[in-house]
Amino acid sequence: MDFIQWFIQGFIQGFIQWFVAPMQHEFMVKAILVSALVGLVCSALSCYMTLKGWALMGDAVSHAVLPGVVIAYVMNIPLAIGAFVFGVGSVIAIGFIKAKTRIKEDTVIGLVFTGFFALGLVLVSKIRSTIDLTHILFGNVLGISDSDIVQTIIISVITLVTLAILRKDLILFCFDSTHARSIGLNTTFLYYTLLSLLSLTAVAGLQTVGIILVVAMLVTPGATAYLLSDRFDHMTLIAMALGVFSSVMGTYISYHIDGSTGGCIVVLQTILFVLAMIFAPKHGIIAQSKNTEINY
């Protein structure tokens, strides 16, 4: 009896220690909150990205923002603005090259984003003294500055409000853009809205997990939720819950093991995806194999 009590007490204490102790540091409080917010926003958008098949586009935009970030840094304007310009610019470039040449889309995307990214690398290396490349590439949420927090909050509010208002139109656009046009919706506007949100959230994600991994934030929660639901609204809620959970837990884990925050968050997301892939009630591997057995 005493032993069990001792064990439970110890467990609870350890549990509290694990979660509460890091909160004594102000930087951890900030990091947890920012990660949670970024996880929420990115995963909300990730539903549209997975359904529209824009994973590669997300990867492209997130890489292509690098020169924008550097230029904005040098000009001392908000990084989001520079990133936004280059994110949208890369997409326009992709669209232009695709329309004017016979080269296939995935090749064009690969070509454009590596070009932009390389340009960014050159710019960074020229002004190495003032900008830390590893923070941009791999994120630095544990050392996030107050101005970056403000920027993240602004981006999050814009994205969440836009998604809340245009949710139905964007769903229709992703599902059936022909019908969207035939009922008089402006699909060009919806296309660029989605792209702009992608560029913006790429910047927000950049703070936490960095350019290299931001595409995971914009794809994995949506993909996981997609395996768990056949209704868009449920899918969005699940994705947001998963996104916030993995961001917060990932940040904690990275604190305790003193490892890369972005890495921890994305590994956690990937683990959740694998679990869903195997155990999802309807679309999981186990459920699918059971289905074929009784399908007579």
Added chain:
Amino acid sequence: MRNISINIENVTVAYHGKVALHSASIKLEEGVICGLVGMNGAGKSTLFKAIMGFVKPVRGNVSIQGLPIRQVQKRNLVAYVPQSEEVDWNFPVNVYDVVMMGRYGYMNLLRIPRSIDKNVVQESLERVGLWDMRFKQIGELSGGQKKRAFFARALAQQGTVLLLDEPFAGVDIKTEKLMIDMLMELRQAGYTILISTHDLASITTFCDQVVLINRTILAYGNTSEVFTEENLSRTFGGSVGDFSGAKTNSCHPH
């Protein structure tokens, strides 16, 4: 004379510089069902896309009830069902959601359905016999049921101009009869319907007019006058038999 509903003037469409439809002109009155007949690649779908503004004509002009097509679309006057839906069949929406998408044009910015929207959706689903399957994910329907679902969405739009590109393809004979009956009801209600089909035998049973097409309009007018063996063999480049219903008007050489 009744009002002109669809007015197509001299429309020429080209893909990559190759003309697919040359100088098409058609005027359809209100309350008319018009069949669009031609062989594969004749330009039927192209004509629909030109009407909807999805391909930009090189020349020519389309108006519906006197309005340019964007206005027509914004006012929910037209519903278009493409030949094949280019949608993601695994998308997380159910049949009910899809038909509700036909009502977006009537809703506010947030697209929150009102009770009238729900009623119309229910009615449309019941008419095509899919009400019991409304909670199925859209991809779980059979091919013909999918067609019916998108037909229901067009009904839910309540636009008085219906553009149907091969709605009977892959649909069973009973459902086809049912849909034809529905179209005739809608004609009664003043709808104008342009419908392409390869089911020549059914044309005479419900189409008031026909358009024969092969890269340009070969003939168009009242079914009894235009839908003749001779015209059909011109349309298809060889005899296809007599579908004219052997009425007095068909021209047999004596």
